[in-house]
Amino acid sequence: MSPWVPLLVMMLIGLGFGVVNIIASNFLGPRHPTAKKNMPYECGIEPIGNARIRFSVKFYVITMLFILFDMEAVFVYPWAVVYKQLARSGLFVFMEMALYLAIIFAGFVYVWKKGALNWED
C-alpha cells in the first residue's frame, strides 16, 4: 500500500489547493457588485450573444481521432516493456507490432486523404 501514499498526498494537495482558494477568495475579497461588474469578462468589451454556442464538428473529429490513437499508445506501452524479453526468441514480437501499426496507419492515411485533419475547407 505504501507506494500509493505519495500519489494520495498529491491528489489531496491538488484538491485542497482548489477548494481552499475558492473558499478563501469568498471570505477575503471585498465585494461591491455593480451591473457593470456582474457582466461576463471579455477583455473589457461588452459581451455579444449567448456563451452557449454550438462548436464546430471539426473539434469532434480531432478529439475522436485522439482517442483512437490514444488506445494504440496504450497497447504499445506494455509491448515496449516486454520487447527485450520476447525478442530473444525471434522476430515474432517485432512483426506482430509492425502488423498492428500498419493496420492503424492505413486508418491514418485514410483520415489524411479524406481531409478530416484540414481545419479550413
Next chain:
Amino acid sequence: MTTVFFLIFALTAIGAAVAMIFQRNPVYSCLCLVLAFFALAGLYVLLGAPFIAAIQIIVYAGAIMVLFLFVIMLLNLSAEERERPKRPRFLPFAVAVGGLLLLELALVFRRAPLLGMPAGQSETSVEEIGLKLFTDYIYPFELSSVLILAAIIGAVMLAKRKI
C-alpha cells in the same frame, strides 16, 4: 486501512453513478460519471491492478468522457434538456427490472466458488500483462487494430458527411 479505502472508493463510485442518472443536466451527469470512473480506478489499485487503473484514468476518464462532454457542448444539449417536462413514465418498470436484476446477480454471485478465499498474489506488473498479451492473446490484439481501423473510418464518414 484497506477497508477504509475500499469503502471510500466503493461509496463514491455508487453515489456518483446514482447522481449521474438523476442529474437533469447532461454536463453534470457526464462529470458525475468521470468521478465514478476515478473511484473505480481506486478500486483497481486496491485489487492490485495499477496498470489497468492508469488506463482507466487515461482512456476512460481522460479521453472517452471528454469526448462525451465535447459532444454535449457541441450539440448544446443542456439547454434543450432543461425545457423538457419531466416524465418518469417508466419509473415503476425501471425499479422492477433493477430489483429483479440485482436479485439475479446476487443469486449468481452467491454460487461463485471462491467467495471466502483470500486474495491471490500481490500487484500485477506491466511486464506480466505484456507477456500474456503478446503471447497468448495475440490474435485478439491484432483484431483490435482492425476494430480501431473500422472505428476511425466509420466515425470520419459519419462526422464529415453533413457539416
Next chain:
Amino acid sequence: MIPLSWYLVVSAVLFTIGVVGIFFRRDLITLFMCIELQLNGVNLALIAFSRYLPDISGQIIVFFVITVAAAEAAVGLAIMIALFHHKEHLDSERVNLMQG
C-alpha cells in the same frame, strides 16, 4: 483483507444502476453513458475475479473491453451528431422511424 463478495456487490450495483438509468432517462447521450457504466461494472467483476483466482487473463480482457469502449464511443457519438443534424434533437422517444 476484503472478501471477493464485496467487490462483486459493488459491480452488481453499478451494473444495475446502468440498467435503471436506461429506463429512466430519455436523451441518447445519457443512455450511452449508462452503457459505459455497465461496462465498468463488468470490468470491476473481471478484475476482482482475476485477483482472487488468481489468473491474470481477467485484466487482459478488461484491456480489450476498454478498447471496444473507445471504438464504440467514437462511432456512437458520431452517429448521434449525424442524427442531431438530421432531427435537431436527441430524444430517444422521438427517434422511432423503425417503429412505423
